[in-house]
Amino acid sequence: xxxxxxxxxxxxxxxxxxxxxxxxxxxxxxxxxxxxxxxxxxxxxxxxxxxxxxxxxxxxxxxxxxxxxxxxxxxxxxxxxxxxxxxxxxxxxxxxxxxxxxxxxxxxxxxxxxxxxxxxxxxxxxxxxxxxxxxxxxxxxxxxxxxxxxxxxxxxxxxxxxxxxxxxxxxxxxxxxxxxxxxxxxxxxxxxxxxxxxxxxxxxxxxx
Amino acid sequence: xxxxxxxxxxxxxxxxxxxxxxxxxxxxxxxxxxxxxxxxxxxxxxxxxxxxxxxxxxxxxxxxxxxxxxxxxxxxxxxxxxxxxxxxxxxxxxxxxxxxxxxxxxxxxxxxxxxxxxxxxxxxxxxxxxxxxxxxxxxxxxxxxxxxxxxxxxxxxxxxxxxxxxxxxxxxxxxxxxxxxxxxxxxxxxxxxxxxxxxxxxxxxxxx
Amino acid sequence: xxxxxxxxxxxxxxxxxxxxxxxxxxxxxxxxxxxxxxxxxxxxxxxxxxxxxxxxxxxxxxxxxxxxxxxxxxxxxxxxxxxxxxxxxxxxxxxxxxxxxxxxxxxxxxxxxxxxxxxxxxxxxxxxxxxxxxxxxxxxxxxxxxxxxxxxxxxxxxxxxxxxxxxxxxxxxxxxxxxxxxxxxxxxxxxxxxxxxxxxxxxxxxxx
Amino acid sequence: xxxxxxxxxxxxxxxxxxxxxxxxxxxxxxxxxxxxxxxxxxxxxxxxxxxxxxxxxxxxxxxxxxxxxxxxxxxxxxxxxxxxxxxxxxxxxxxxxxxxxxxxxxxxxxxxxxxxxxxxxxxxxxxxxxxxxxxxxxxxxxxxxxxxxxxxxxxxxxxxxxxxxxxxxxxxxxxxxxxxxxxxxxxxxxxxxxxxxxxxxxxxxxxx
DNA sequence: GATGAATGAGCGTTCATTCAT
DNA sequence: CATGAATGAACGCTCATTCAT
Numbered sequence: 001x002x003x004x005x006x007x008x009x010x011x012x013x014x015x016x017x018x019x020x021x022x023x024x025x026x027x028x029x030x031x032x033x034x035x036x037x038x039x040x041x042x043x044x045x046x047x048x049x050x051x052x053x054x055x056x057x058x059x060x061x062x063x064x065x066x067x068x069x070x071x072x073x074x075x076x077x078x079x080x081x082x083x084x085x086x087x088x089x090x091x092x093x094x095x096x097x098x099x100x101x102x103x104x105x106x107x108x109x110x111x112x113x114x115x116x117x118x119x120x121x122x123x124x125x126x127x128x129x130x131x132x133x134x135x136x137x138x139x140x141x142x143x144x145x146x147x148x149x150x151x152x153x154x155x156x157x158x159x160x161x162x163x164x165x166x167x168x169x170x171x172x173x174x175x176x177x178x179x180x181x182x183x184x185x186x187x188x189x190x191x192x193x194x195x196x197x198x199x200x201x202x203x204x205x206x207x208x
Numbered sequence: 209x210x211x212x213x214x215x216x217x218x219x220x221x222x223x224x225x226x227x228x229x230x231x232x233x234x235x236x237x238x239x240x241x242x243x244x245x246x247x248x249x250x251x252x253x254x255x256x257x258x259x260x261x262x263x264x265x266x267x268x269x270x271x272x273x274x275x276x277x278x279x280x281x282x283x284x285x286x287x288x289x290x291x292x293x294x295x296x297x298x299x300x301x302x303x304x305x306x307x308x309x310x311x312x313x314x315x316x317x318x319x320x321x322x323x324x325x326x327x328x329x330x331x332x333x334x335x336x337x338x339x340x341x342x343x344x345x346x347x348x349x350x351x352x353x354x355x356x357x358x359x360x361x362x363x364x365x366x367x368x369x370x371x372x373x374x375x376x377x378x379x380x381x382x383x384x385x386x387x388x389x390x391x392x393x394x395x396x397x398x399x400x401x402x403x404x405x406x407x408x409x410x411x412x413x414x415x416x
Numbered sequence: 417x418x419x420x421x422x423x424x425x426x427x428x429x430x431x432x433x434x435x436x437x438x439x440x441x442x443x444x445x446x447x448x449x450x451x452x453x454x455x456x457x458x459x460x461x462x463x464x465x466x467x468x469x470x471x472x473x474x475x476x477x478x479x480x481x482x483x484x485x486x487x488x489x490x491x492x493x494x495x496x497x498x499x500x501x502x503x504x505x506x507x508x509x510x511x512x513x514x515x516x517x518x519x520x521x522x523x524x525x526x527x528x529x530x531x532x533x534x535x536x537x538x539x540x541x542x543x544x545x546x547x548x549x550x551x552x553x554x555x556x557x558x559x560x561x562x563x564x565x566x567x568x569x570x571x572x573x574x575x576x577x578x579x580x581x582x583x584x585x586x587x588x589x590x591x592x593x594x595x596x597x598x599x600x601x602x603x604x605x606x607x608x609x610x611x612x613x614x615x616x617x618x619x620x621x622x623x624x
Numbered sequence: 625x626x627x628x629x630x631x632x633x634x635x636x637x638x639x640x641x642x643x644x645x646x647x648x649x650x651x652x653x654x655x656x657x658x659x660x661x662x663x664x665x666x667x668x669x670x671x672x673x674x675x676x677x678x679x680x681x682x683x684x685x686x687x688x689x690x691x692x693x694x695x696x697x698x699x700x701x702x703x704x705x706x707x708x709x710x711x712x713x714x715x716x717x718x719x720x721x722x723x724x725x726x727x728x729x730x731x732x733x734x735x736x737x738x739x740x741x742x743x744x745x746x747x748x749x750x751x752x753x754x755x756x757x758x759x760x761x762x763x764x765x766x767x768x769x770x771x772x773x774x775x776x777x778x779x780x781x782x783x784x785x786x787x788x789x790x791x792x793x794x795x796x797x798x799x800x801x802x803x804x805x806x807x808x809x810x811x812x813x814x815x816x817x818x819x820x821x822x823x824x825x826x827x828x829x830x831x832x
Numbered sequence: 833g834a835t836g837a838a839t840g841a842g843c844g845t846t847c848a849t850t851c852a853t
Numbered sequence: 854c855a856t857g858a859a860t861g862a863a864c865g866c867t868c869a870t871t872c873a874t
Contacts, residue, residue, distance in 0.1 A: 026328065027237055027328055032846080033849085037857095043855060046854085046857095049855070053848075054847095054849090152413060154413060156402070160402045163379050163380060164376045164411070168375055201362075202407055202408045203372070204298075204360065204407075219837085241864080242864080250838080251839045257836095257837065258837095260866095262866090449870085459836055460870085462835070462836095463870095465833070469869075505828075535651075569829070576819060577822065579792070579796060579799060580792045580822050584787070587791035610780070614784060614785065614788050614826065615788070615828075619778055619785055619824060620778070656844085667861055668845085669845085669846080670858080673857090673860095834874105838873100841867105841868095842866105843865105845864080847861100849859105849860085851856105
């Protein structure tokens with residue numbers, strides 16, 4: 001997953017992995033440190049040698065990822081996108097969707113923890129806004145403006161556009177890969193085309 | 209809020225209100241029954257006279273709302289919408305958005321609890337799918353088809369349309385009223401127009 | 417059972433009966449007053465209107481019986497026995513056994529409570545010794561002496577004789593009617609004959 | 625007492641001893657785990673580190689004794705008895721009584737718990753019947769038959785004989801050492817002779 | 833007199849955290 | 854370093870008892 005690199009001992013990696021899985025599965029408050037210790041194959045005391053409290057463990061699970069992995073991950077994608085200078089914004093969307101699918105399914109455990117615990121831990125919220133929110137949003141505005149300038153996207157305040165595009169993509173991935181993976185879905189390509197279609201032309205009949 | 213009516217004693221209402229607020233604020237697992245009792249101004253034992261366990265209290269907080277309030281609430285709106293037979297689907301969307309804003313802001317505490325605890329309580333999930341999911345989704349398909357038949361909405365499988373429209377509206381409300389209420393927002397009317405615009409015509413330039 | 421007479425209301429009798437059965441079945445400490453109330457078909461508060469505490473209820477269940485019923489019951493038997501002036505002590509034993517069987521099986525619930533709770537409640541112990549122990553033991557000594565004087569029972573200190581006779585009878589009834597009622601037992605008459613035989617002649621061979 | 629050996633830590637031994645004494649003194653249900661902890665000089669949590677529940681503690685207090693100590697203890701005696709092949713069953717009885725006295729007074733706390741809790745815990749009953757009941761009773765039948773064959777004990781079904789002998793011995797020890805230790809008792813030897821006398825020859829006059 | 837909602841002390845148990853080994 | 858026994862505060866919950874109705 002995301003604890004591979006770094007200069008952590010095997011034990012520490014085991015603790016982080018076990019904690020991540022359990023926090024995602026049962027929630028932070030409902031997970032006991034003894035469960036984490038058992039799953040990680042270490043003694044309870046060992047956890048507290050590395051992390052000064054259970055909360056510290058949560059922040060460690062969540063924060064370095066936020067800072068070191070997710071931030072760069074997202075940014076790298078965006079730079080790729082911008083560097084690639086797709087001829088058409090639809091290609092950008094397609095690339096974005098593909099990338100988001102990988103990212104979300106790769107990090108589903110981590111994202112569950114963030115979504116679950118964000119509202120309850122002020123520190124997490126600050127980190128999230130700091131390292132992802134502002135930065136990314138600004139980048140995205142740049143992307144939108146880029147294609148607006150190319151005459152491919154309608155003019156107007158980018159924020160509403162970002163919100164619509166973002167939420168459409170997000171809700172598709174959420175529905176297909178997280179909430180209802182067992183439902184009958186069409187081929188990925190067809191579904192993605194459909195979304196891009198809708199985003200491009202809207203749902204209204206042309207003659208309106 | 210939503211525990212007004214019914215034939216509950218003052219104490220019971222106090223317990224439900226306190227529990228709702230605390231569950232929303234700190235999460236179910238991190239809220240202790242003694243906190244609820246203190247906030248409700250009753251003895252801890254009193255809680256267990258009315259609710260046989262803490263979990264039972266959670267289900268009571270969440271379930272009757274789901275069954276008695278939300279279901280009818282949403283359905284009533286849809287019936288109104290269908291009965292009203294808006295001349296144009298844009299009016300339907302406008303009504304829908306206005307209604308959703310009220311609903312979400314009115315029930316924000318309740319919704320937070322549901323979203324937070326859904327993954328951890330099988331019973332909740334069942335209730336949610338049972339009382340909201342199936343029913344509502346089917347109704348919405350009807351609405352989409354209605355406007356498709358009137359020639360106002362493009363043909364095509366309604367589910368993708370529902371997803372895009374729904375997530376756009378939801379993400380707007382979430383952003384404006386829950387996540388970033390302190391940000392600088394334009395007048396409600398303008399923002400809503402913008403969303404409907406985007407949903408209708410898409411983000412692509414017409415000549416594409 | 418034994419709460420028939422007296423000037424108790426229906427409710428009070430119900431409470432006493434329910435308490436007796438539950439104390440016998442689950443033990444005093446493991447029986448809750450709410451269980452007693454439910455079984456008696458009264459409100460919890462009603463119990464405390466009649467008995468000032470749970471312990472008071474136990475003493476009421478146990479004590480008046482001890483004083484008013486059991487004492488006279490046993491004494492009456494002994495007087496019957498003495499009045500009847502059986503020709504032979506074996507007839508006395510036979511009558512005694514028959515009577516004890518009735519008594520024990522009639523009062524098995526009550527006796528269970530006494531045996532279970534006696535060690536834990538000083539008051540009960542005092543009552544038991546006071547009202548049964550001394551009195552009865554003295555009477556029994558008289559009976560033994562009576563048959564010793566008639567030349568039917570060997571001379572010697574009556575206490576050891578009482579103990580052996582009493583415990584033999586008691587252990588027979590206990591085994592047959594309480595502990596192992598489902599075992600294969602011979603006819604009552606045969607078993608009783610056997611016991612009296614053994615008590616009369618002992619287990620040693622005559623020529624010894 | 626009986627928790628001496630084994631590889632238990634000091635704390636564990638303390639908990640077991642405290643629990644044994646309190647269960648014997650006040651009964652299982654009326655003893656709180658906090659009392660046990662205080663008496664044992666440990667934190668309450670420590671109890672649950674070693675015994676997963678209060679009931680588990682009861683079974684631990686009672687069960688290994690039943691299995692490891694009492695079973696072999698009794699059996700060893702019987703084997704001794706059989707191996708010794710007393711010339712006369714009276715010597716067997718004498719040995720038996722002496723041994724029972726030691727056993728009962730040594731294990732009085734433990735026996736009180738067993739007697740008190742047996743009716744309320746199915747598991748205990750099973751253990752008791754399994755490890756003591758069947759086995760021992762069968763052995764005893766063998767002993768009786770052995771002396772019957774030697775012509776020292778009258779023929780007849782051994783069970784009634786066992787019951788009479790057993791209950792006589794038991795009631796003597798119970799009376800002298802448990803219930804009324806403060807009464808005026810004759811020398812042990814004299815009392816035992818008297819019992820054996822009565823058991824051998826019965827209470828009836830010989831010419832009967 | 834009877835009720836049952838309300839109480840709050842105390843229960844058995846869990847758990848994050850500490851520390852001697 | 855790693856361990857796991859020990860801790861004690863806090864948890865969810867039960868219960869005998871009270872009291873307004």
